[in-house]
Amino acid sequence: MILFGYRLPGMSSLLVWGLLWEIVGQSGLTFFVPPLSEVTATLFSIIGTAAFQKALFETAYAFLVGVASAILIGIPVGILMGKSRLLDELLLPWVNVFLSAPLTALVPVLMVLFGFGMKSIIITTALFAIWIIILNSRAGVRQINRSLVEMAHSFGASPVDAFFKIYFWAALPEILGGVRIGIIRAVKGVIIGQLLISIVGFGALFELYSANFLMGHFWAVLIVLFALAFTISEFLAYLERRVAYYAAKR
Amino acid sequence: MQNRALLLKLLSAVLLFGAWEIAGRVPVSFAFPTFLESMAALVRMTLDGTMLTAYAETLKPLAIGVAISAFLGIAIGLWVGLSKFFDWLFSPIFIVMQAAPLAALIPLLVLAYGIGLTSKVLVVCIMAMPVIVLNTSGAVRNTPESYKEMGRSFLASDLSILVRIIIPAASPVIFAGLRLGISAGFIGAILSELKITPTGVGDIITYSRSIADYPSMYAAIFSIILLAVLFLNLLEKIELALFKGNERGYVSD
Amino acid sequence: MAMSQIKEESAPAASAEFESAVSVKNITKNYGDVEALRDMSLEFPRGQLTSLLGPSGCGKTTLLKIIAGLLEPTSGTVEVGGKEVTDPGPDRAFVFQDFALLPWASVIRNVAFGLEMRGVAASEREAIAEKYIKDVGLAGFENAYPHELSGGMRQRVGLARALSVDADVLLMDEPFSAVDEQTRRKFQEDLLALVQNENKTFLFVTHSIEEAVYVSDQIAILLPRPSRVSEIIRPSSFRNKGVDNIRRDPEYLDIVDEIWASLRSYVE
Known part of the structure; x- marks a missing residue:
């Protein structure tokens, strides 16, 4: 967007x-939308409170543990699927089913199996993230250029060398792409888990x-979450671009 | 080789359901029924009509929400894709929506619109719309320049270029966006039934959990996942048949 | 294969000898601070094929698109048939380097696209499209889709589309650069026949020296930085000796060598 010959930055709108939010809020049009200035003020007042920090900490904990397990399980499974045809065809x-399935439906099962607590939320988060990580790692291994593999052979690389010096790097852009999408899904998963198991974190x-009609507080937390x-x-897209420069050139 | 693929698919299904059956028989948890018990409950609820009434209820907000999202989403997407100003104005909103956990808006929607159909439709809409808008606008923006130049050099009007060139060129990606939107809509529809008020399939899940009728609960969950996966696969098949020969691309989440 | 109008020794006075179908007057085109074309003037004789030849970055495609009305010049005018033009018009038809076929439309619908945009009735435009599909040698492929055709066949569709609107001027932007060498040679021979049989003016952008000399009545050599017409060459003796003899004609070989000598220093 160019205005008066000056290029407006992408997110400036x-x-x-x-x-607009401030105007709608000031006009008192609806009780549910307080002015942005009021929300911002609330934001700074609650950001230091114990309740907010506890929620943030619990959410971050569930998110990090969930994402870490999804990555640690997902990448090796994906690589194995890319290497073994039998495993690939079985899994x-x-x-694919779980990638497109509405995973929210599984949360009640997790609740009865693992209780109304952190464990269920962590598993929900991992379930949201893992499938795309597996699928992309598999795709990354499968697209490795044959001549790269032959090059490794002809220069006498050992299987271990070949794996860590060639295959891993060759598949890295796809794997990172999967991790990025997986993490974005995990953000949604951790919130959905907390909403359904609403006794921890932001849930x-x-x-x-909402029980006390604290709209300012509500919007303040939403802004923090969305931001x-x-x-x-x-940030992940930035990281991916830094690695993906060679992905297009293969 | 056709046989091998089919055989392995069957084998993989047998392995998973077999593991479920064994885990249920051990049992790993009092709340973990066997596969056969769950399937028996599914058959029973299908035959006595419980499932039918439940799905009539569940699919209503889903269908309305997806229809609204598709209509509005494609319209906004076209607009954003065609105009640099609207791109600047609207794209950031949808980019943030696509990255953000919009489910957090549900308590607010319930406060504002109550616990009825309106809230549920809105939940489906906020889940489904961003990907539809982003796919549509991206596809419109990426219409190959030479197609548009071809249209102009053969004297097509702006409207003709939009209707005869830009929209057909964008439709594979728009369709893919619709499919992803419907997938997200399923998540929203179930979430709203579990979170806002238990109706339809969400009611079966919540009710049978409360009376510890676990086979029915698992059967209901199994059925909604099966339905969503079958429906989305069907859409993908239609997509492949419809747009054979067109180059394809996705804006993924 | 005898040419009806054989033109002897060329000269800068070409515009005086021949009627111009297209004339470009003092065209300048800037992209921001970058000067793509500076004050360029050129005449294109009616009924002949003129090549725009030059190294990449010399603005030959830019000039062609300005003539087509697809790009707006920063200053200067383009006249087609004596009338100034600023937009695409029915007097010109374009053949694209990447074919620009609509992948969702069959061959016949692609060929009939220009007629459709001109409001020709369905049955009539299909009849016309069928004729031109046959003329370019694609009879039987009317209902095929572009992805089912080879690169050469796709460009034949693009050519049929441009011919079917019966424009006076055909603008061809490196039309044979995306097809294989054998197909290209066949295209070049067909193009010579086309120039002779159709009473049309051809503007032909290419980066191949041999191709330009082989097909052209007039070759405009464009040089970059700043973009300018450095030379106009009009081959005179080999055009009437038959397609098979052109490539071993001494004049053909001399012109190819001469052009290479003048372009050599512009290749990075």
Whole structure:
């Protein structure tokens, strides 16, 4: 977007929307949308409170453990599927099923099996993230250029050398792409888990605020969450671009 | 080789359901019924009509929400894709929506719109719309320049270029966006039944859990996942048949 | 294969000898600070094929697209048939380097696209399209889709589409660069026949020296930085000796060598 010969930065329109929010809020049009200035003030007042920090900590903990297990299980499984045809044919149909399945339906099962707590939320998070990580790692291994493999052979690389010096790097752009999408899904998963098991983290906070009609508080937490999610997603996209420069050239 | 693929698919299904059956028989948990018990419950609920009434209820917000999202999403997407100004104005909103956990808006929607159909439809909409908008606008923006130049040099009007060139060129990616949107819509529909008010399939899940009728609960969950996966696979098949020969690309989440 | 109008020794005075179908006057085109074309003037004789030849970055495709009305010049004018033009018009048809066929439309619908945009009725435009599909040698492929055709066949569709609207001027942007060598030779021979049989003016952009000399009545050599017409060459003796003899004609070989000598220093 170019205005008066000056190029407006990509996300600058969010300022316009923020202004609109403020106007709608000030006009008192609806009780559910307090002015942005009020929400921002609330944001700074609650950010230091124990309840908010506890929710943030619990969410971050569930998110990190869930994502870490999805990555640690997902990448090796994906690589094995890419290498072994039998394993691939046995597992691929199920990976595809769970990739497109509405995983929210599984949360009640996790609740009865693992209780109304952190464990269920962690598993929900991992379940949201893992399938795309598996699928992309598999795709990354399968697309490795044959001549790279032959080059490794002809220069006498040992299998271990070949794996760590060639295959891993050759598949890295796809694997990272999978991890990025997986993490974005995990952000959604951790919130969905907390909403359904609403006694921990932001789920509990939302219950509290909406029961007491604390709209300012509610929006403040939403802004924090959305901003965090957006930052994570942009940061991962940046990392991926740094690695993907050679992906297009293979 | 056709046989091998089919055989392995069957084998993999037998392995998974067999593991479920064994885990249920051990049992790993009092709340873990066997595969056969769950399937028996599924057959029973299908035959006595419970499933039919439940799905009539569940699919209503899903269908309305997806229809609204598809209509509005494609319209906004076209608009954003064609105009640099609207691209600047609207794209950031949908990019943030696509990355953000929009499920967090549910308590607010319930406060504002109550626990009825409206809230559920809105949940489906906020889940399904961003990917539809982003796919549509991206596809429109990426229409090959030479197609548009071809249209202009053969004297097509702006409307003709939009209808005869840009929209057909974008439709594979728009369709893929619809499929992803429906997939997200399923998540939203079930989430709203579990979170807002238990109706339809969400009611079967919640109710049978509360009376510890675990086979029925597992059967309901099994059925909704099966339905979603079959439906999305069908869409993908249609997509492949419809757009054979077109180059294809996706804006993924 | 005898040419009806054989033109002897060329000269800068070409515009005086021949009627111009297209004339470009003082065209300048800037992209921001980058000067793509500077004050370029050129005449294209009616009924003949003129090549725009030059190294990459010399602005030959830019000039062609300005003539087509697809790009707007920063200053200067283009006249087609004596009238100034600024937009695409029915007097010109374009053949694209990447074919620009609509992948969801069959061959016949692709060929009939230009007629359809001109409001020709369905039955009539199909009849016309069928004729041109046959003329370019694709009879039987009317209902095939572009992805089922080879690169050469796709460009034949692109050619049929441009011919079917019966424009006076055909603008061809490196039309044979995306097809294989054998197919290209066949295309070049067909193009010579086309120039002779159809009473049309051809503007032909190419980066191949041999191709330009082989097919052209007039070759405009464009040089980059700043973009300018450095030379206009009009081969005179080999055009009427038959397609098979052109490539061993001494004049053909001399012109190819001469052009290479003048372009050599512009190749990175």
